[in-house]
Amino acid sequence: MARTKLSDDLPVYNRLAVLRADRGLSRQEVADAVGVHYQTIGYLERGEYRPSLVLAMQIARLFELPIEAIFSLDPLQPMSQQLYASSVGPS
Amino acid sequence: MKHRQTESSDQASLRQAVIDEIADKAERELNDTRYNWLRSLQRRRLLVILSFCLVAVYAVPVFFEWVFVTLPALLAYLGCLWLPRVAVRGITEFPDELVDERMRQKRGHTYRLAFVGSITFMSLYLCLYIGNQVMAKAGWVLPLTADQLHGMAFVMIFASIILPSSIYAWTEPEL
Numbered sequence: 263m264a265r266t267k268l269s270d271d272l273p274v275y276n277r278l279a280v281l282r283a284d285r286g287l288s289r290q291e292v293a294d295a296v297g298v299h300y301q302t303i304g305y306l307e308r309g310e311y312r313p314s315l316v317l318a319m320q321i322a323r324l325f326e327l328p329i330e331a332i333f334s335l336d337p338l339q340p341m342s343q344q345l346y347a348s349s350v351g352p353s
Numbered sequence: 354m355k356h357r358q359t360e361s362s363d364q365a366s367l368r369q370a371v372i373d374e375i376a377d378k379a380e381r382e383l384n385d386t387r388y389n390w391l392r393s394l395q396r397r398r399l400l401v402i403l404s405f406c407l408v409a410v411y412a413v414p415v416f417f418e419w420v421f422v423t424l425p426a427l428l429a430y431l432g433c434l435w436l437p438r439v440a441v442r443g444i445t446e447f448p449d450e451l452v453d454e455r456m457r458q459k460r461g462h463t464y465r466l467a468f469v470g471s472i473t474f475m476s477l478y479l480c481l482y483i484g485n486q487v488m489a490k491a492g493w494v495l496p497l498t499a500d501q502l503h504g505m506a507f508v509m510i511f512a513s514i515i516l517p518s519s520i521y522a523w524t525e526p527e528l
Contacts, residue, residue, distance in 0.1 A: 298453035299383055301527055310526070311455050 276333045279307040280341055281325050296320040381452040382443045395523040397440050403431075404437060404515050412508045432513060437518040439528060445517045448508040459525065460517075474509045481505070 280290055282303075289307075293300040296317060305311035313321070315335075323328045371500065386448065391400070412424040438446070444456050452460065489496035497505075522528075 299456065301495045302453050304527065305455060314454050319455060 272335055273309060274312045274333055274335060275309065275338050277338055277341065278303070278321065278332065281327075282307075283330065285325065292321075292324065295324050329345060375448065376451055379443070382447075383452075385442065391436070391440050391526045392528045394526060397437075397525075397528070400436055400440055401519040401523050404519060405512065406503045408508055408511050409514070411511065412504055414504075434515060437515060437522050441518050441521045441525065445521050462520070463517055463524070466520050467513075470516050470520070471513040474512055478505060478509050492504050 278292075282289070289300045289303040297320070298317065302311065306313060318329055318333055322332055325332065332344050391397070403437070407430045408425060411430055413426070414423045444452055445460060449457055482497070485494065485497050488494045
């Protein structure tokens with residue numbers, strides 16, 4: 263029987279770096295807004311740290327987006343690709 | 354009654370003042386850039402190696418009676434208590450409320466490893482002591498003197514004290 267993958271082994275992908283660049287915010291500004299150290303934002307962006315639910319919700323609230331638009335268990339498509347696909351729509 | 358209320362409000366304000374002071378200190382240290390030259394991974398690891406070498410140097414006079422080494426080694430060791438602490442921004446010492454969730458998580462992991470390390474040091478010490486006693490009874494070696502046992506105990510304690518900061522400094526990719 264295959265071993266069930268533990269939640270600790272699952273990577274969490276995010277769009278934090280893209281969103282931060284898009285809004286013109288520094289790591290320090292994001293960190294201050296959500297109450298963490300600026301290096302933690304760096305760790306999050308590089309996928310080296312998975313945030314708690316509270317921190318994920320705070321980040322989602324900061325960018326005024328739903329959590330699933332920022333964090334995902336599956337690799338995220340580039341935003342431009344996703345935007346273009348939704349503006350063209352199904353043919 | 355009124356006196357008691359005043360006393361408790363004094364205590365509460367004093368407690369708050371202490372908490373505020375620690376919070377200010379933590380804020381300053383966590384955002385401190387003065388010692389960034391010390392915070393690259395390579396330099397932190399060198400510092401950890403240096404600290405443990407100095408702990409070992411402290412043990413030398415106990416066995417070889419080089420008393421002139423004791424004081425410089427002790428002073429250097431005290432400096433090495435401070436340097437790894439600065440290199441990790443004091444993260445291993447601040448209360449939970451003053452560090453963020455990633456630091457708390459990392460610190461918990463560090464303390465778990467440090468606990469295992471300290472238990473290992475203690476077990477080695479006991480094994481060495483028991484082994485020496487057994488071998489001394491058989492007439493193979495001389496029994497360790499009280500000074501040597503005290504010296505080794507201090508080395509173990511010194512190593513255990515710097516262990517959490519050292520593990521944090523060794524394992525954290527970016528500080």
